[in-house]
Amino acid sequence: MGRLFAALPGPYLLRLLLMVVLVVAVAVAVLSSYEWLGNLLDSGGGIE
Amino acid sequence: MSPGFLSFVRRLGWVLVWAGLYLLGFVAYELWGTDLLADRSQHRLDQQLAEILPLQQEKVEERFYDASTGRILAEKPSGQVETKPIQWEPTPAEAEGFGKIRIAKIGLDAVMVEGVQRETLKLGPGHMSSTPMPGQPGNAVLSGHRTTYGAPFADLEDLAVGDLIEVETATGLHTYQLREPPLVVKPTDIWVTDPREGAWLTLTTCHPKFSARQRLVVFAELVSGPNAASILES
Numbered sequence: 001m002g003r004l005f006a007a008l009p010g011p012y013l014l015r016l017l018l019m020v021v022l023v024v025a026v027a028v029a030v031l032s033s034y035e036w037l038g039n040l041l042d043s044g045g046g047i048e
Numbered sequence: 049m050s051p052g053f054l055s056f057v058r059r060l061g062w063v064l065v066w067a068g069l070y071l072l073g074f075v076a077y078e079l080w081g082t083d084l085l086a087d088r089s090q091h092r093l094d095q096q097l098a099e100i101l102p103l104q105q106e107k108v109e110e111r112f113y114d115a116s117t118g119r120i121l122a123e124k125p126s127g128q129v130e131t132k133p134i135q136w137e138p139t140p141a142e143a144e145g146f147g148k149i150r151i152a153k154i155g156l157d158a159v160m161v162e163g164v165q166r167e168t169l170k171l172g173p174g175h176m177s178s179t180p181m182p183g184q185p186g187n188a189v190l191s192g193h194r195t196t197y198g199a200p201f202a203d204l205e206d207l208a209v210g211d212l213i214e215v216e217t218a219t220g221l222h223t224y225q226l227r228e229p230p231l232v233v234k235p236t237d238i239w240v241t242d243p244r245e246g247a248w249l250t251l252t253t254c255h256p257k258f259s260a261r262q263r264l265v266v267f268a269e270l271v272s273g274p275n276a277a278s279i280l281e282s
Contacts, residue, residue: 030070034077038196041078043260044169045201045253046176046191048235 078196082170086198089171093145093159100145104137104218111136113185113275115282118243120185132278135219137181143168146175147182147217149190154203160190160215170197173251179241182215183222183270185279187244194254194264201253204264205230213249213268222273224249231265240265247279 004022008015112121112131120136140146142163150157160182164174173192180186192201213224232255233240240250240263247270255264270276 030073031077034074037074038078038082039166040260041258042193042195042197042199042254043235044164044166044174044191044193044197045263046164046169046174046235047189047238047241047252047263 082196083198097145108135108137108218132282134275134278137218150214153211158200164191173200183217183219183275185247187248189241189250191252195257204253207266220274223271224268225271226268228267233263235263
């Protein structure tokens with residue numbers, strides 16, 4: 001994390017903002033993939 | 049060993065560590081995270097139900113059940129057609145809680161919600177909107193999760209012929225009794241939702257556990273409740 005933060009361009013506040021955006025984007029992507037994979041294990045039991 | 053190979057092994061090691069963390073996170077989310085989300089939804093729905101049920105009860109009307117055609121008529125027909133009065137309630141809005149389902153044998157006590165969309169079923173057992181409301185003539189269909197989101201129908205497989213299912217809605221308390229052992233079908237077997245003579249409750253969930261490959265289905269027939277006499281006598 002520290003190395004990634006240091007590698008980001010711009011002043012400190014901009015890097016902090018980019019870091020927060022990056023963390024949120026990764027969290028959303030991970031949770032979305034969990035939802036998608038979870039549907040393969042248990043889709044809710046509906047008849048389609 | 050060459051430095052290039054060592055660098056490759058180091059990178060591969062990190063990829064495997066992150067993959068392991070991802071999978072651990074997935075298992076934790078599926079087994080506990082979704083349960084926490086469902087618990088919160090059920091708690092909120094339970095509180096809302098106290099406000100929603102009286103409003104829904106105001107919408108309950110007396111209608112007339114024609115057993116010969118299976119239709120519910122808004123007004124008593126004149127002439128030779130024999131009908132029985134029943135308590136009728138309209139279908140609630142999508143994702144709205146409208147009643148409770150209780151199955152003592154498997155320790156189920158959950159708020160039912162309207163609809164079977166994926167997002168809706170995360171809240172609790174969902175009523176298929178194209179089928180009659182529970183307690184009405186025909187075949188009311190409810191679907192629910194088996195292993196995630198509170199897993200309301202986790203132990204549906206343990207039910208046997210004769211077991212009772214209680215459903216409480218704006219029209220009152222309806223009791224159903226299992227008439228057949230649980231059945232395994234394909235997810236595309238829509239015949240299980242077909243209308244049935246009398247009043248039935250059909251519960252569907254994923255099968256086997258941790259797979260959405262098949263569906264486990266139970267059929268229960270109405271045995272008591274505000275509409276039971278009218279429907280069973282017809």
